Amino acid sequence: MQKITVAKGDGIGPEIMDATLKILNAAGAKIIFEEIEIGKNVYLSGNSSGIDTAAWNSIRQNKVFLKAPITTPQGDGYKSLNVTIRKSLGLYANVRPCKSFHPFVHSKHPEMDVVIIRENEEDLYAGIEHQQTQEVVQCLKLLTRPGCERIIRYAFEYAKIYKRKKVSCFVKDNIMKLTDGLFHKVFKEIALEYPEIETDTWIIDIGAARLADEPELFDVIVTPNLYGDIISDIAAQVSGSIGLAGSANIGEECAMFEAVHGSAPDIAGKNVANPSGLLRAAVMMLIHIGQQDVAEEVKNAWSKTIEEGIHTQDIYKSNTSKKLVGTGEFAKAVIERLGQKPEQIKSVEYSRGVKFNLPKYKRKEERKKNLKGVDVFIDWKGTDANILASELIKHNSNVELLMITNRGVKVWPDGFSETFCTDHWRCRYEAKEGQPIRTKDLLNLLNTLDDDNLEVIKTENLYEFDGVKGYSLGQGQ
Ligand code: NAI
Ligand code: MG
Numbered sequence: 001m002q003k004i005t006v007a008k009g010d011g012i013g014p015e016i017m018d019a020t021l022k023i024l025n026a027a028g029a030k031i032i033f034e035e036i037e038i039g040k041n042v043y044l045s046g047n048s049s050g051i052d053t054a055a056w057n058s059i060r061q062n063k064v065f066l067k068a069p070i071t072t073p074q075g076d077g078y079k080s081l082n083v084t085i086r087k088s089l090g091l092y093a094n095v096r097p098c099k100s101f102h103p104f105v106h107s108k109h110p111e112m113d114v115v116i117i118r119e120n121e122e123d124l125y126a127g128i129e130h131q132q133t134q135e136v137v138q139c140l141k142l143l144t145r146p147g148c149e150r151i152i153r154y155a156f157e158y159a160k161i162y163k164r165k166k167v168s169c170f171v172k173d174n175i176m177k178l179t180d181g182l183f184h185k186v187f188k189e190i191a192l193e194y195p196e197i198e199t200d201t202w203i204i205d206i207g208a209a210r211l212a213d214e215p216e217l218f219d220v221i222v223t224p225n226l227y228g229d230i231i232s233d234i235a236a237q238v239s240g241s242i243g244l245a246g247s248a249n250i251g252e253e254c255a256m257f258e259a260v261h262g263s264a265p266d267i268a269g270k271n272v273a274n275p276s277g278l279l280r281a282a283v284m285m286l287i288h289i290g291q292q293d294v295a296e297e298v299k300n301a302w303s304k305t306i307e308e309g310i311h312t313q314d315i316y317k318s319n320t321s322k323k324l325v326g327t328g329e330f331a332k333a334v335i336e337r338l339g340q341k342p343e344q345i346k347s348v349e350y351s352r353g354v355k356f357n358l359p360k361y362k363r364k365e366e367r368k369k370n371l372k373g374v375d376v377f378i379d380w381k382g383t384d385a386n387i388l389a390s391e392l393i394k395h396n397s398n399v400e401l402l403m404i405t406n407r408g409v410k411v412w413p414d415g416f417s418e419t420f421c422t423d424h425w426r427c428r429y430e431a432k433e434g435q436p437i438r439t440k441d442l443l444n445l446l447n448t449l450d451d452d453n454l455e456v457i458k459t460e461n462l463y464e465f466d467g468v469k470g471y472s473l474g475q476g477q
Contacts, residue, residue: 002291005059011069015269019331024294097113098114106320117221119148159197169221183224375427375460398432
């Protein structure tokens with residue numbers, strides 16, 4: 001028996017959770033359910049994150065969490081519970097299978113069967129944002145080697161265990177050569193360890209377009225956080241069954257399983273909601289805890305119910321459906337079909353006894369890190385970069401002014417008068433050819449700039465690693 005934590009959530013949550021748990025019990029899942037309360041009532045009782053200590057303790061102890069959707073109250077001061085749970089528990093992998101069940105659920109792409117594996121913790125979602133000048137705000141995009149290795153290895157292990165043929169990497173490394181470049185580089189490194197799995201790489205914009213138009217091209221897709229957020233909704237939508245989709249959030253210690261949809265307050269309490277999204281999330285959970293036999297039985301019975309045309313109102317179509325049912329009846333129909341296999345939808349068989357091989361991150365051998373200069377960001381209200389340059393050049397010492405850019409476009413030397421400039425100037429100082437510099441040289445520069453009333457709002461040090469530049473050239477192209 002395995003103990004897991006469940007939360008019935010808000011809106012349709014209790015109805016679809018009851019339906020799901022009934023099916024799991026009838027299928028003989030060896031699970032003890034420990035219920036916690038999260039969501040609306042907890043928020044409204046004055047807890048700004050919608051979850052209390054007792055609930056945290058249960059999740060952290062049981063390590064597996066089946067969660068119904070919750071309602072986040074409107075208004076400032078309420079933090080997203082999903083983001084809080086993902087971040088606090090380090091649930092780094094978001095796994096979302098997007099499959100078509102055509103002709104039983106209409107889709108323009110009958111062959112679609114894609115799994116999106118989205119990095120869940122890093123990228124622009126680190127939430128590090130600053131306003132630096134009157135005109136400019138910034139959000140820091142952070143990608144890390146351990147983060148990239150972890151999610152990419154997870155994607156390959158997933159492909160191996162679920163007998164998928166291909167893993168595609170979606171990035172924008174033609175523009176973001178360092179951040180997305182790292183993701184792509186790690187993808188190529190890890191791919192070498194899985195020679196039996198095909199790979200390809202897509203620039204995110206054309207990749208997303210092809211995913212929407214020809215999803216049959218794709219199998220498993222691995223991608224950084226923001227792209228994954230966007231393409232997982234596109235993929236679920238074009239599969240035709242966003243309402244049937246489940247997702248898993250996996251960490252090194254804990255995992256959370258839930259439907260993709262929300263709490264649907266418009267249909268709550270009416271016994272009409274479709275429990276399939278949560279049920280399919282529960283199937284992912286059963287596999288996660290090693291109860292593959294129960295997972296297969298539930299999934300096959302569910303597929304049989306769908307192909308027999310027993311449908312809830314959200315997917316009911318008079319020409320393809322046979323019987324319109326409510327939440328409770330749908331669950332009953334699935335239970336009646338436990339032990340049966342679907343005839344048209346492919347029946348499932350999950351690998352047994354194989355575990356994801358996800359070794360702990362090992363720090364790499366250090367490369368030689370050399371300080372080469374500094375990008376000094378200055379808040380300056382002028383418009384002519386030549387004037388700013390003539391001010392800045394006075395401060396050349398061990399480091400020399402090399403260029404000025406505005407929003408990444410070079411405006412000095414040899415700028416264009418057409419280039420639009422804001423009050424946010426990046427001024428690059430580098431050491432003279434072949435001359436070593438120290439942090440002290442940069443601090444001296446900042447001191448003299450400040451003495452001259454030039455407002456430094458931030459700096460970024462420029463380093464080489466084993467002789468390779470660790471910073472973009474900043475030509476803006
Ligand atoms: P929603 O997904 O709850 O509803 C969108 C539409 O789909 C509604 O018309 C609804 O009736 C229908 N629908 C959703 N699930 C269904 C199901 N299982 N069966 C039949 N029809 C279904 O999205 P909405 O309306 O934007 O959000 C409602 C609430 O849910 C909000 O408070 C939102 O914050 C929350 N939410 C929670 C999530 C979570 O806990 N993971 C995820 C998304 C939204
Ligand atoms: Mg999203």
